[in-house]
Amino acid sequence: MNQVDLLIRGARVVSDHQIIEASVAIDGEKIVAVGRDELMPSAREVLQADGLFLLPGAIDSHVHFRDPGYAHKETWKTGSAAAACGGVTTVFDMPNTNPPTGTIEALRMKQKAAESSYVDYGIHGLLGDDTVGHLEELVDAGCTSFKAFVGNTFGNLPAPTDGALLEGFEKLAPLGIRTVVHAENSSILSRRQKRMQDAGRIDALAHLAARPVVAEIEAIGRVLTLAEWTGARVHIAHHSAADSLFLIREAKRRGVDVTVETCPQYLLLNTDHSDRLGGILRLNPPIREPRHNQPLWDALMDGTIDMIATDHAPHAPEEKTRENIWECDCGFPGIETQMALMLTEVNRERASLMDYVRWSSVSPAKAWGIYGKKGVITPGADADIAIVDMQRSGILSENQLHSTSKISPWHGRPVKGYPLHTLVRGKFVMRNGELVTETAGWGRSVKAIQQMPTPRPQNTEHYTDAILSTPEGVRPTAEPRR
Structure with missing residues (x-):
């Protein structure tokens, strides 16, 4: 050689x-x-x-880099810099930017913004009532996947109707394209929030009260029903509750192609932190009671939950610290702190480094069709590597984040285990803990390497396109009367 x-x-x-x-x-x-x-x-x-340890670079399939439309919160350059400094080598960006990534024109704007990325990336397009008719065009133009905001969140995009969600799954199932779902019941959330506001509740815990566990249970059940019937691939974003895990376990047992993520905040934070953190903790789904933490860990360990993501959702500090909880924007930055937080738990023997690699790299690479090129350190793979020191200790500081958003619930938290160097496709984007600034723009779309397994659409004769194309004069045979 x-x-x-x-x-x-x-x-x-x-x-x-x-x-x-x-x-x-x-x-x-x-x-x-x-x-x-x-x-x-x-x-x-x-x-x-x-x-030191060489890990496949982390793949974060749930980030909000806010560009276009909200550059004061984050840009692709600052968000991807945070990723590089957190050992993350590939990200998948969400569509609730402005304009939302639901048209070719909006996709082109995001692709242009992503040209400054330090790390490789995928782009989730928007699945909504207005976009169902051109999902295939968005795939051809560069979308790697889609996102359906069944529960409302930042940007207040309208939730797709159940009819549009079903039709979207019908279109994507034959393509094998996976759809991320924010699984909360929007009707429950909006009604309860209005009732809370009318009653004068503006405290931090009012946000949790307005988004009860049943909203997640119902939405996950509905999404899994539609996915199973159509054969569509789905991904449950930011799973937050112990109570809805049984739905995932049963769906996987039946062979539904569903993958699931949770985030460090749902594993490590709970309502006991609300008094100290207040509006900083406002995110969707909400931080829940302490009883949810351990079952989520258990679900990661047994494979019910497949992966770790961050829901990196930056905002300006003043947008997170208002007295009225309903006026605090939802979310906080997390992409730069995820690896240190999770390696700390490995050092505490809650999991092994091999478990962590499965959650942070292998499972997301398989879910998004990039495994082999990403998610593994082996000849022929992209040289995406996080080099970590499991003995290095420190204190997380929001002031040192590379994100534009300098506010974090992890501020002041001791950690042990840090990424020291990050390589993306063979190039150092972080070295000795410092961002290599001249590598801005090195990131590339993973669309070109995406290879999803063979699709398994179901009940195709009942798809909307099929029933619309019934030949003239041919009518389905009537069911006999009973």
């Missing part, structure tokens, strides 16, 4: 099933060898990584 660009020596390489001592050779954008050091080629640069 000829001389390669980079050789990483002395580290331990982590997959979802083993940890091995090995050197890793990188040439151009690809990993070209993983194995014993004496078998490695010579390299133009050698990184001695004794005592």
Whole structure:
């Protein structure tokens, strides 16, 4: 083998099933060898990584980089810088920007904004009543996937009607394209919030009271019913409640193609933190009571929940600290702190590093059809690597975030385990804990490498397109009277 660009020596390489001592050779954008050091080629640069761990770069399938439309909250450049400094090498951005990513024109605006990204990316298009008619066009134009806001959130996009959701699934099932669903019942949320506001409740816990667990249970059940009937692939975003896990377990048992994410905030925070954090904690779904934390951990461990995402949702500090909870914007930044938070829990022996790689890299890569190129450290894969020091300790600080949003519920939290270096397709985007600023714009769309498994659409004879194309004069046979 000829001389390669980079050789990483002395580290331990982590997959979802083993940890091995090995050197890793990188040439151009690809990993070209993983194995014993004496078998490695010579390299133009050698990184001695004794005592460190090489993880596949994290894949965060739920971020809001706010551009276009809300650049004062975040841009692709600042959001992806935060990703790079958090060991995240691929992100999937949500469509509730302004304009929403539901037209070709809006998609082109987002693709233009993403040209400044430090990390690779996918783009979720919007599935709504107004977009169902051109989902295929959005796929052809570069959308990797879709998002349906069944529960309302920032941007106040109208929830798709059940009819539009069903028709959208009918269109996407034959394509094998997965739809992310914000699964809360919008009717319940809006009615209860109005009742709370009319009663004068403006405290932080009023937000939780307006979004009860039953809203998540009902919406997940409805989404899974439509997905199972059509054969569509779905992804439940930011799963927050213990009570709705049974629906996921049963659906997976029946073979429904559903993947599920949760976020560090639902694993590590609860209403006991409300007095101290107030409106900072306002997000959708809400931070819930302490009883929900451990069941979500258990669901990660047993595979009911597939992956970790962050729902990175930045806002200006003044938008998060208003006295009236209904005037505090929903969400907070999380992409830069996720890995340190989760590695800390690994150090506490709540999970293994192999578990973490499964949640942060392998499962999302498989869900979005990019596994093999992403999510694994093996010859032929993109050289997307987070090099972490499991012994490094520190205190998280919102003032040091690379996000525009300098407000975080994790401010002041001790952690142990940090990413020191991040490589995206063979290039350092973070080195020795510092952003490599000249790599802005290195990120590329993952659409070109996306390879979803063979679709399994169901009940296609009852799809809307099928019933609209019934030949003239042919009518379905009437059911016999009973």
